Amino acid sequence: MDYSKLPVFAEAEIVVCGGGTAGAFAAKAAADMGKDVLIVEQFGSLGGTATNGLVLPIMHTHIPENPQCSYISAIVRDKLRELGAEYNNGANFDPLVLKSVLETMCDESGVRILLHTFIAETIVNDGKLEAIVVANKNGLGLIKGKIFIDGTGDGDVCVRAGAGYTKGNPETGKNQPISLRYLVANVDIHAFGNFILETIEKTGKNSGASYDGKDNLYVAVCAGSHWTFADIFDEAIANGDLIDDDKNYWQGFMVAGRDNAIAFNNPEFFDDVDGTDPEHLTKTQIQGKQRIIRQLKFYKKYFKGFENAYLAEIASMVGIRESRNIETEYVLSASDLLRRVKFDDMFCQSNYPVDIHGKTLHFEGNLAPVDDGKPWYEIPYRSLVVKGIDNLYITGRCLGAEFLAQSSLRVQHSCRASGEAAGIGAALALDRNVLPRDINGAEVRNIMIEKGAQFVL
Numbered sequence: 001m002d003y004s005k006l007p008v009f010a011e012a013e014i015v016v017c018g019g020g021t022a023g024a025f026a027a028k029a030a031a032d033m034g035k036d037v038l039i040v041e042q043f044g045s046l047g048g049t050a051t052n053g054l055v056l057p058i059m060h061t062h063i064p065e066n067p068q069c070s071y072i073s074a075i076v077r078d079k080l081r082e083l084g085a086e087y088n089n090g091a092n093f094d095p096l097v098l099k100s101v102l103e104t105m106c107d108e109s110g111v112r113i114l115l116h117t118f119i120a121e122t123i124v125n126d127g128k129l130e131a132i133v134v135a136n137k138n139g140l141g142l143i144k145g146k147i148f149i150d151g152t153g154d155g156d157v158c159v160r161a162g163a164g165y166t167k168g169n170p171e172t173g174k175n176q177p178i179s180l181r182y183l184v185a186n187v188d189i190h191a192f193g194n195f196i197l198e199t200i201e202k203t204g205k206n207s208g209a210s211y212d213g214k215d216n217l218y219v220a221v222c223a224g225s226h227w228t229f230a231d232i233f234d235e236a237i238a239n240g241d242l243i244d245d246d247k248n249y250w251q252g253f254m255v256a257g258r259d260n261a262i263a264f265n266n267p268e269f270f271d272d273v274d275g276t277d278p279e280h281l282t283k284t285q286i287q288g289k290q291r292i293i294r295q296l297k298f299y300k301k302y303f304k305g306f307e308n309a310y311l312a313e314i315a316s317m318v319g320i321r322e323s324r325n326i327e328t329e330y331v332l333s334a335s336d337l338l339r340r341v342k343f344d345d346m347f348c349q350s351n352y353p354v355d356i357h358g359k360t361l362h363f364e365g366n367l368a369p370v371d372d373g374k375p376w377y378e379i380p381y382r383s384l385v386v387k388g389i390d391n392l393y394i395t396g397r398c399l400g401a402e403f404l405a406q407s408s409l410r411v412q413h414s415c416r417a418s419g420e421a422a423g424i425g426a427a428l429a430l431d432r433n434v435l436p437r438d439i440n441g442a443e444v445r446n447i448m449i450e451k452g453a454q455f456v457l
């Protein structure tokens with residue numbers, strides 16, 4: 001089909017494709033550099049996995065200073081704070097409030113936001129992305145741009161434009177498990193917290209359960225019997241109130257600004273986990289809700305504090321940990337991450353563990369010591385520059401990285417930094433009339449620092 005005859009719906013200097021964490025940060029960063037930016041998103045709000053997927057909190061970098069490699073993070077934190085919707089320096093947030101915060105932030109920076117618009121195809125000529133083909137209530141149309149930033153989380157634009165990619169665990173071929181997250185409200189936190197403490201005392205097991213007596217509680221169960229709540233889950237499974245998989249990665253914690261709510265990071269699915277397969281997405285979304293209803297019944301029957309609890313929100317977006325990773329000018333390897341290699345053009349530092357979910361969780365924080373006394377890894381700017389297409393960046397969880405490296409850098413800290421770096425890089429490339437690959441990543445980082453981003457230097 002000749003898409004070039006389609007009507008042009010919009011044009012911008014920089015088109016950000018997908019309005020998740022990376023996309024929203026990319027759009028603001030580019031607009032702050034004085035560029036005309038349009039962000040295109042399929043759903044009804046910005047934030048993606050962090051908002052519509054209900055994914056919180058932002059993971060700590062596991063570097064003692066916890067450097068926020070993003071100046072926009074502080075802006076988002078302050079806006080959330082004004083609304084009473086964050087704590088822990090913005091790491092814990094209300095995902096529904098974050099939607100509005102990201103949209104307001106982009107709007108105030110002059111970003112044009114186009115929601116309810118799905119990106120289905122691209123037009124590429126001579127290695128240059130000319131336009132994306134979108135579908136919305138106006139039918140099919142084109143959005144043209146000079147530079148494009150793919151923030152779809154799955155690299156949709158890159159793949160449609162012909163970029164190379166890898167996908168899944170090289171040992172099994174499978175993607176990381178999918179989860180459908182949800183919020184339960186009207187929980188008597190004090191009663192549940194005391195129940196946690198009683199269960200620790202009764203079982204003598206102190207793994208994955210804590211309550212500070214006030215407003216901070218955490219619960220988790222995974223493979224193995226050492227978890228505080230493992231026996232309760234086993235009893236419920238024996239009684240037919242739960243299935244085995246309900247026990248395999250279950251996690252709950254408090255939500256900023258919601259005194260009586262708990263956010264659950266489950267149920268988790270181990271099959272049908274291809275986030276780019278609509279059948280898999282549909283299946284996990286529908287079966288996920290069925291499991292959530294079962295889990296709520298379980299809480300009411302087996303826990304104290306859930307007597308009057310109800311579902312406040314089920315994620316409208318299935319939680320995809322990993323789908324595609326795009327081939328870029330430099331692909332961050334597993335070895336780079338494990339050896340904590342440093343890069344001159346780095347835009348992000350982190351020491352977040354290797355975090356591969358599955359029936360057996362591979363969570364590995366104690367990596368080998370490093371020679372340089374700097375126990376963190378870095379992500380280079382070149383891993384944002386898509387190979388083979390001149391004017392296209394990839395950001396977020398699907399930037400250029402091998403599977404094991406992606407299992408760590410997929411967290412929101414790095415996604416934010418990647419968006420910010422791509423937005424600044426794109427603006428510099430336009431200013432100088434050069435290609436993204438010709439921009440020096442160290443310069444991008446320096447601009448991030450000038451604007452307030454933190455690095456351990």
Ligand SMILES: Cc1cc2nc3c(=O)[nH]c(=O)nc-3n(C[C@H](O)[C@H](O)[C@H](O)COP(=O)(O)OP(=O)(O)OC[C@H]3O[C@@H](n4cnc5c(N)ncnc54)[C@H](O)[C@@H]3O)c2cc1C
Nearest residue numbers: 018020021022042048049059119152153319320396397412
């Ligand atoms: C279950 C789960 C738990 C997690 N737990 C944590 C955690 O505790 N802490 C942490 O820091 N990180 C966690 N992560 C990782 C982190 O949340 C994500 O990797 C990160 O939010 C992804 O951001 P992103 O911008 O790359 O993608 P997304 O936020 O997914 O954004 C992609 C955006 O693009 C849009 N889009 C996609 N395709 C198209 C298209 N074709 N057309 C138009 N729009 C499109 C989507 O609707 C979405 O808005 C978790 C992830 C999952 C799935």
